[in-house]
Amino acid sequence: MIDTCQQCGAKCCKYFCFEIDEPDTFEEFDDVRWYLHHEGVSVHIDEGDWYISIASPCKALTGDRCTNYDDRPLICRNYTPETCDDTPGGYDYDAEFSTPEQIEVYAAKVLGQKAYEKAKAQGRAKADGKRKFKKPVHAGKRK
Numbered sequence: 076m077i078d079t080c081q082q083c084g085a086k087c088c089k090y091f092c093f094e095i096d097e098p099d100t101f102e103e104f105d106d107v108r109w110y111l112h113h114e115g116v117s118v119h120i121d122e123g124d125w126y127i128s129i130a131s132p133c134k135a136l137t138g139d140r141c142t143n144y145d146d147r148p149l150i151c152r153n154y155t156p157e158t159c160d161d162t163p164g165g166y167d168y169d170a171e172f173s174t175p176e177q178i179e180v181y182a183a184k185v186l187g188q189k190a191y192e193k194a195k196a197q198g199r200a201k202a203d204g205k206r207k208f209k210k211p212v213h214a215g216k217r218k
C-alpha cells in the first residue's frame with residue numbers, strides 16, 4: 076500500500092459508489108428519499124451527475140490495509156492517490172444529501188413546492204388505495 080493511502084485511513088476502501096439516473100419526477104425523488112432512509116447511504120451530485128454512496132468497508136480491509144492487494148479488482152487498480160477523491164476539492168460536490176429531509180427540500184425546489192405537495196398527496200393516495208383494496212390472493216379462483 077502506498078504511504079499516502081495509509082495516511083488517509085483507506086477512505087476509498089470503506090464505501091462504494093455508483094452513478095444513478097438524475098431524478099426529475101416526484102416518484103424518482105421519492106425513490107432517492109427511500110435510499111436515504113437507510114443507514115450509511117448518501118447521494119451526491121458531482122459535475123451534474125448523480126451518485127449513490129454506501130458506507131461499507133471492504134472485506135479485504137484489515138487495519139486500513141488491503142489484504143488482497145495483488146488480486147484487487149480493476150476499479151481499485153485504476154484508483155490511485157494521484158487521481159483519487161482524497162485530493163484537494165475531490166469531495167467538493169455540487170450537492171450532497173444524507174437525510175430524507177434534505178432531498179425533499181431539494182425536490183420541492185426543483186419541482187416547485189405546490190407541485191411537489193400535490194404529487195406527494197396523489198402518489199400516497201394511489202399507493203394506500205392499492206393496498207387497501209388489494210384482492211385476497213385466492214380471489215376469483217373459487218367456482
Ligand code: SF4
Nearest residue numbers: 080083085087159161
Ligand atoms: S487511493 Fe486515495 S482515498 Fe484511497 S486510500 Fe489512497 S489516498 Fe486514500
Ligand code: SF4
Nearest residue numbers: 088133135141147151
Ligand atoms: S480490494 Fe483492497 S484496494 Fe480494493 S477496496 Fe478492498 S481493501 Fe481497498
